[in-house]
Each structure stands twice: as C-alpha cells, then as structure tokens.
Amino acid sequence: MGALYYKMMTSQSMRSLKLISHSPEQTQKLGTGIGELALPGDIYLLVGNLGTGKTCLTQGIAWGLNIKEYTMSPSFVIVRELHGRLPLYHIDLYRLDHIEEVADLGLDDYFYGNGVCVVEWAEKGLSVLPPEHLMIQISFISDTERSFQFKPSGKRYREIAGRLKHLSLKS
Numbered sequence: 001m002g003a004l005y006y007k008m009m010t011s012q013s014m015r016s017l018k019l020i021s022h023s024p025e026q027t028q029k030l031g032t033g034i035g036e037l038a039l040p041g042d043i044y045l046l047v048g049n050l051g052t053g054k055t056c057l058t059q060g061i062a063w064g065l066n067i068k069e070y071t072m073s074p075s076f077v078i079v080r081e082l083h084g085r086l087p088l089y090h091i092d093l094y095r096l097d098h099i100e101e102v103a104d105l106g107l108d109d110y111f112y113g114n115g116v117c118v119v120e121w122a123e124k125g126l127s128v129l130p131p132e133h134l135m136i137q138i139s140f141i142s143d144t145e146r147s148f149q150f151k152p153s154g155k156r157y158r159e160i161a162g163r164l165k166h167l168s169l170k171s
C-alpha cells in the first residue's frame with residue numbers, strides 16, 4: 001500500500017529524470033500521469049528499441065486524456081487521431097527510412113495545433129521535429145523492467161519533468 005513503484009534519479013536543474021518501471025501496468029500508469037498533466041500543443045518524443053514499451057506508455061497517456069479507445073500499435077498508419085479531453089495525435093515513424101519522408105508528411109498541423117502529439121521512433125525524424133519537446137528515452141533492462149529517461153527541451157517540458165518527479169504512483 002502506498003508503495004512507490006519507481007526509483008527516481010534527478011539531475012541538477014531537471015535536465016533529465018530517470019524512472020524504472022517494473023511492469024507494463026506501471027508503464028501505463030506513468031503514461032496516465034503524463035496524459036493527466038498534458039496541455040494543448042504538448043510534444044512527447046518516444047525513443048527506444050522495438051518492444052521497449054513506447055505503445056504501452058502511449059496507451060497510458062491516452063487513458064490520462066480520458067480516451068476510452070484502446071491504443072493498439074498503429075503499425076500500418078503513421079498518424080492516428082484519438083479524441084478525449086484533448087485530441088491525441090499518435091504518430092509512428094517506424095516505417096520511414098529517410099528524414100525527407102518525415103519532412104514530407106506535413107505533420108506541422110499536428111505539432112502546432114491544439115492536441116497532444118506522441119511520436120514513436122522519434123529518432124528517425126529529430127531534425128525536423130519541434131525543438132521544444134519532452135524526449136522520453138526507453139531502455140530495456142530485463143523481461144519486465146524498463147528505464148525511462150526524460151529529457152526536457154524548453155521551459156514547459158522542464159516543468160512537466162519536475163511534476164513527474166512528484167507523481168504519486170500508487171496501485
């Protein structure tokens with residue numbers, strides 16, 4: 001009861017924050033916390049290998065935005081729009097091979113609109129993605145454990161990272 005599920009390490013001045021998730025459910029819960037804090041125009045860039053938990057986290061973000069639809073991995077679509085407290089634009093760059101392809105998608109209406117953008121495989125498009133964002137780098141630790149490193153760029157995202165540090169992640 002009241003157990004804290006994440007180990008937290010915070011570097012000076014919130015340049016990065018690292019959390020360890022011990023299960024898919026904890027990752028979803030972390031996502032829900034992010035979704036509850038999200039504001040129109042927020043950009044979350046997810047970076048991490050196949051199967052690390054990007055979609056699992058996005059599912060939680062969707063729940064935190066009061067989106068009831070199940071967020072399956074959008075493997076055949078690049079942009080999926082879901083509607084809750086705010087629109088969620090779930091963008092998956094997995095299938096793109098060249099930065100020009102990302103630039104040609106014309107994603108700016110999503111990035112600079114009133115919804116929340118979550119980008120899987122953001123490393124494929126970094127140079128054409130918004131410079132102010134919260135990057136979330138996910139790494140595999142073991143079958144059930146993943147590390148989440150939050151790297152904010154810009155004031156808004158340092159603020160969110162600061163609030164995530166205080167998130168109560170009870171069962």
Ligand SMILES: Nc1ncnc2c1ncn2[C@@H]1O[C@H](COP(=O)(O)OP(=O)(O)OP(=O)(O)O)[C@@H](O)[C@H]1O
Nearest residue numbers: 021022023024027050051052053054055056144146
């Ligand atoms: N702590 C954890 N957090 C998230 N997922 C976990 C965790 N432990 C195990 N898993 C498992 O890892 C898998 C993560 O799948 P998910 O589709 O979210 O990954 P992904 O990063 O989106 O993959 P892809 O690169 O294919 O899009 C799921 O099968 C999930 O059950």
Ligand SMILES: [Mg+2]
Nearest residue numbers: 054055073120
């Ligand atoms: Mg995925």
